[in-house]
Amino acid sequence: MTAFVDIKDVSLTYKGAAGGVHALDGLDLSLQKGEFAAVVGPSGCGKSSLMKLVTGLLPPDRGSIEIDGTAVRGPVKMAGMAFQNPNLLPWRRVIDNVLLPLEIVEPHRSRFRAEKARYREEARALLATVGLDGFGDRYPWELSGGMQQRVSLCRALIHHPALLMLDEPFAALDAFTREELWCVLRDLWQKIGFTVILVTHDLREATFLADKIHVMSARPGRLVMTRPIDFPRPRPIELCFDPAFTDIVHALRAKIGEVRKA
Template structure:
């Protein structure tokens, strides 16, 4: 497996002379892998996301995505945030079509193959349990449904890289677990071609979903631990109640507590 996202010795500040947001980050995520980044709040997790997608450029170090050093925003990355950020003047289906209006080759094909793309979007909606919600406006959907639609929008153009910044943070516990399974299945369907980086502060979420977990220290953010999670896939939500699962969560928690104490 080749590394898909690779950060080596990356340091970054937002204002010149300001405190470092991240300091000497080393991260390597393989192609098709599901990686999670956990850490205390304000540790620069979101900065990491911006660096990996080329929305920010590091002051020191190198960011390589898909074998190329990042100098512009990486095209074709899908993103989802804690807020669904759907456009209120578009229906859910039209929101889903937004990336297709921008990303090539879909952009030039969209007008002629409209029906094909609409069918694809509707199939995607159905796969996350939103069948028939395409004609509704986002504000007519519940929070969990909006977040599902937001995930669909991040995936409709079949990106190779999916960035998730605490996408389930604002949801209730039941909805969150449902959406864990949704994202697990979406990742499984793209079998090995979709690399996911999930930023979260929910350790159970990270352990359930990820193949590889990075722990970050508080600001300036550094990687203080990296561990692989070797539960077989597909994982059932029941594994979150097994002792092995709890051990991993405990272990991560201890390391983050340590990082907080030394900060």
């Protein structure tokens, strides 16, 4: 089966006066269409660099990256992105923050003015899906951190991306809100069916959400283990207290501890 995301022998060095930083070395990773993958590893292992490479924000020094059979040679239009900081524009209302990608990404940009009413209805429907029905006319500063992150997810999905890239999207939230948003993301993914790459330090988050967890080595980052997660879906949050779930988290933590010392 042809991979939807195919990363082969990718290496990256950030150039600098002190010889640069060798971020990734010979990284291989592949995902099938609709797969939910999590990438974990010690701090500084190149997880965020991987995100930039896959979305075309950086070119690799060596190797190749293909998405849906097409080589990545620049910013990837079919990708949506969400980060630890929601990065909402404070002077724009919530619904206008959600609509922002449609003003930038073709083919939506060319028809945005003519079809703005339809797009606004789509944005309101998406906000309702994440529990923000009626909040479209608020400003970001009127929302809690968890609500702002829900808006960020809607903005990342409004242009119907085939690939969603998530870089520590829930790390700044309290534990209860974080788990609540795991379930929001779980439900969105199961409803829409996009492909996901989630970069996270939270091993419980990775185990709850992912089909496969990819463990990276210390810098320069390379793939050292892939762990399939076979719990049936949809997964209830109570799964996090199951002994089998806890065993996976402990095994991942042990592996990361091992590669940190290597």
